Amino acid sequence: MDAQQFQRQILCYSDKMYRMARSILLDESGAEDAFQDLxxxxxxxxxxxxIIENKQAFSxxxxxxxxxxxxxKKLEYGGLTADIVSSAPDPQQELEEQDSLHNIHRLIDSLPxxxxxxxRMKDVEEIExxxxxxxxxxxxxxxxxxxxxxxxxxxxxxxTIQQSEEKQYERNR
Amino acid sequence: xxEIDKLLNDYFEGLTSIEEEKRLKQxxxxxRVKPEHxxxxxxxxxxxxxxxxxxxxxxxxxxxxxKPFNLKLWIPLSGAxxxxxxxxxxxxxxxxxxxxxxVVIVNGRHITNAREARCYADRMFFEAEKEMKxxxxxxxxxxxxxxNMDADKIFEGVHKSITDRQTQEK
Numbered sequence: 001m002d003a004q005q006f007q008r009q010i011l012c013y014s015d016k017m018y019r020m021a022r023s024i025l026l027d028e029s030g031a032e033d034a035f036q037d038l039x040x041x042x043x044x045x046x047x048x049x050x051i052i053e054n055k056q057a058f059s060x061x062x063x064x065x066x067x068x069x070x071x072x073k074k075l076e077y078g079g080l081t082a083d084i085v086s087s088a089p090d091p092q093q094e095l096e097e098q099d100s101l102h103n104i105h106r107l108i109d110s111l112p113x114x115x116x117x118x119x120r121m122k123d124v125e126e127i128e129x130x131x132x133x134x135x136x137x138x139x140x141x142x143x144x145x146x147x148x149x150x151x152x153x154x155x156x157x158x159x160t161i162q163q164s165e166e167k168q169y170e171r172n173r
Numbered sequence: 174x175x176e177i178d179k180l181l182n183d184y185f186e187g188l189t190s191i192e193e194e195k196r197l198k199q200x201x202x203x204x205r206v207k208p209e210h211x212x213x214x215x216x217x218x219x220x221x222x223x224x225x226x227x228x229x230x231x232x233x234x235x236x237x238x239x240k241p242f243n244l245k246l247w248i249p250l251s252g253a254x255x256x257x258x259x260x261x262x263x264x265x266x267x268x269x270x271x272x273x274x275x276v277v278i279v280n281g282r283h284i285t286n287a288r289e290a291r292c293y294a295d296r297m298f299f300e301a302e303k304e305m306k307x308x309x310x311x312x313x314x315x316x317x318x319x320x321n322m323d324a325d326k327i328f329e330g331v332h333k334s335i336t337d338r339q340t341q342e343k
Contacts, residue, residue, distance in 0.1 A: 003233065006233070011231055014227075014228040014231055015226070015227050017228065018226070018227070018228030018229070019223065019228075022226065032229050035229065035231075036229070036232060039231045039232075039233070040233075040234070043234065100215045101215060101218060101219050101222055103215075104216055104219035105219055120223065122194075123220045124220050124223045124224050125224075126191050126194070126195075128191060129187075143187075144187040144188070145187070147187035148185065148186050148187035148188075151184065151185045151187065152185050155213075158212050158213065158215075158216060159212065162212045
């Protein structure tokens with residue numbers, strides 16, 4: 001695989017790979033480093049990439065594996081606490097923030113790693129359940145269950161924020 | 174339950190297809206979102222916004238013109254070279270030390286090839302003959318001079334010419 005083929009067949013998924021890294025690592029600069037690291041690794045093994053049929057699935061699986069390894073190392077060396085991955089934002093605190101889109105990004109980021117990865121693959125990248133299952137080495141049923149749980153959690157958090165906003169509004173009246 | 178409510182229910186159950194989700198996105202991007210659905214508008218807007226996040230440009234190392242080391246090619250190649258080397262090692266020295274079956278000495282030179290020996294011998298004979306001819310030439314010349322300077326022959330010739338003149342005068 002030469003540079004042009006690499007560009008056409010692998011780097012066309014750059015944005016998806018980067019967004020996945022950003023979703024897993026919850027860190028923009030860390031995601032950029034991880035993305036660059038993966039691109040270099042794939043480039044060094046470009047001769048072996050010809051035989052891979054689904055290059056999107058392969059690229060995204062590689063990205064996720066790399067990011068999960070990075071997360072694990074950070075947790076081992078104390079650079080990241082488990083709270084960051086799973087802590088839900090305080091709805092009251094969220095109310096104080098005016099940027100509702102930013103709040104939604106934070107709500108998604110507050111989901112467990114697997115759930116936020118699945119929900120973003122489906123809703124942002126528009127990847128079919130079958131392919132998500134292939135990328136994550138899971139059954140389609142497991143993907144659907146995790147997707148449903150993630151979306152329901154988001155809905156519940158949005159409803160909670162909505163109700164808090166209404167209470168706040170009535171109090172201020 | 175209208176179509177959007179049904180789609181939303183299916184969406185939260187994880188049962189909607191990509192096409193159905195596109196319809197939901199179109200609905201929430203439009204101006205006709207019902208008040209009871211407005212709380213989800215930001216969720217779909219956030220997904221759309223995340224879709225705009227792009228990767229930094231990938232930095233690839235320059236592609237080396239030199240081909241990478243191909244182990245599959247080098248293993249049989251080096252094996253073939255080693256085999257040739259061993260063959261030369263085991264064959265050449267023995268043949269060099271073996272005595273040849275045919276040896277001829279021509280003019281002090283040892284020749285093992287019959288054809289070469291014949292050619293060399295012919296050339297040597299030719300040169301020897303030439304040398305001999307050249308070295309005997311003065312002797313032959315001296316003999317000719319000796320024959321020409323024979324006194325008997327000279328007087329015999331003179332006597333013959335005098336007799337011929339006397340005969341004519343008579």
